[in-house]
């Protein structure tokens with residue numbers, strides 16, 4: 001039943017919807033029509049499946065984390081989205097939207113990026129499919145994820161540094177939308193998470209939900225039962241929705257999302273679901289970080305991909321009906337998470353993913369040896385090596 | 398009794414005239430400058446004023462208004478200040494229409510009903526919310542009606558037949574037609590289909606049509622005067638104010654700017 005959401009106007013309970021200037025309304029209608037046709041069209045789904053297997057590298061493995069399991073006292077499986085081509089889950093939705101762009105007959109896409117992973121995924125899909133890509137990136141993120149800027153340029157994309165506002169993901173989204181409003185007849189906005197006006201949260205969830213579908217089959221083979229916990233980090237919420245969606249109707253599986261508590265919830269952070277209030281940002285009604293006068297506040301996280309003062313409306317809804325739980329961990333705990341997974345399993349996670357890893361020790365009290373947990377490794381940590389080296393003093397004398 | 402806005406268009410029609418509506422964010426450039434700017438513009442011949450409520454993430458605005466909003470927020474601008482300003486203008490005997498322009502979040506957060514009550518009491522006439530399409534404005538529209546606030550809807554040159562019809566059904570006061578696909582900000586050209594589009598709307602309704610986004614000079618007004626009932630002049634007005642060094646110069650520049658547009662025939 002819960003899988004029927006959103007409703008026809010894109011509402012997940014009181015959240016979601018379409019809050020955009022009139023100029024964009026026809027584009028959203030067109031996108032929705034094309035999306036519904038596409039997912040029911042065998043040619044489209046076959047082409048997508050083919051690219052996902054032969055190009056992206058799906059299905060991604062489910063790895064049993066033997067050493068971490070021993071350390072923490074419950075069974076831990078890792079869903080390896082870090083092994084996707086380009087190094088994160090973002091490519092799943094980028095390739096699929098790229099195919100939609102072809103169907104719409106458009107020749108250009110704009111996209112926002114925080115960590116640069118969605119920008120790289122978009123640039124990759126566009127290189128493959130022959131589409132012009134323009135990627136907006138906040139100036140702060142541009143500086144802290146330089147390797148990804150270089151990757152996007154190498155892939156032929158135009159990267160535009162955004163100096164307005166807080167110079168992070170939210171401002172990159174504002175700029176991408178301004179470009180889209182101006183060039184809407186030729187341009188598709190290739191959103192990277194389950195955010196924005198309807199139908200984006202549904203489209204991105206739909207293309208990311210392959211993560212959870214694969215996990216369901218893989219865990220049945222390994223454990224012959226559904227997991228007790230599925231856990232993922234939450235920025236906009238796409239890797240979390242991707243792994244959660246197939247489990248929403250599995251009442252015995254707990255769904256846990258981990259946000260960025262930055263320097264702490266009483267200081268600068270990005271814990272929108274944990275402490276945000278209902279508001280309207282980037283075309284959706286959801287939980288947002290805002291002051292009492294409805295001005296959006298700057299978010300902060302060591303991880304650019306979680307540094308966003310909004311969140312997908314479906315997460316706000318899952319929280320409100322208590323189907324999913326959301327907690328947050330600080331920059332410091334995330335760094336501990338990077339070390340923990342690297343040292344115990346030989347897997348260097350992205351700083352985003354490291355937030356979910358960093359939360360695992362909290363669960364030792366409620367889980368036992370029989371408990372099964374699946375953690376979504378949303379991406380690999382190569383892009384974060386500069387920050388990690390600095391914070392862990394690898395080169396200090 | 399006719400509302401101030403209805404009366405404005407009845408009068409303009411009688412005299413075969415055209416509405417010039419400047420836009421400025423409240424509490425900008427200085428916190429207390431709004432009253433003087435509005436009064437100067439009105440005495441120079443502006444027919445109504447659009448007062449912008451500053452927002453941190455104005456995704457329908459170009460660089461000029463973005464910066465002005467940011468500065469107004471630094472000045473401490475708040476939704477409540479809108480009502481203080483409108484109230485003061487009415488006390489000082491300003492009789493022309495005052496229209497609020499906002500993004501939805503500040504008003505949602507303030508409380509829609511509380512906003513409407515204060516809007517009515519202070520003497521605001523209308524509200525335009527750029528990111529609140531008809532689909533999402535059912536509650537909002539009811540409360541607007543209850544408190545005699547015209548809710549102004551927007552149409553864009555790419556709005557299809559179905560959207561035009563549904564917007565017209567809800568329209569009150571006037572329709573706001575954007576001149577191009579794009580954000581606010583001074584530009585040279587409008588959408589090539591603008592005239593055809595406006596004519597299409599006119600075959601379906603008698604409600605006045607105002608054109609906005611990107612209008613900055615006499616030649617624009619000359620063109621728009623032929624096809625519509627008025628124009629909103631936003632970024633160009635904001636730039637005029639930004640380019641003045643002191644209050645005297647500002648008053649002169651505002652008067653000159655408005656005169657220049659009003660005198661077009």
Ligand SMILES: Cc1ncc(COP(=O)(O)O)c(C=O)c1O
Nearest residue numbers: 117235236237238239305378379
């Ligand atoms: C590796 C990785 N994980 C997670 C995220 C957060 O996004 P979302 O919450 O949409 O999965 C990002 C975003 O850039 C990312 O690169």
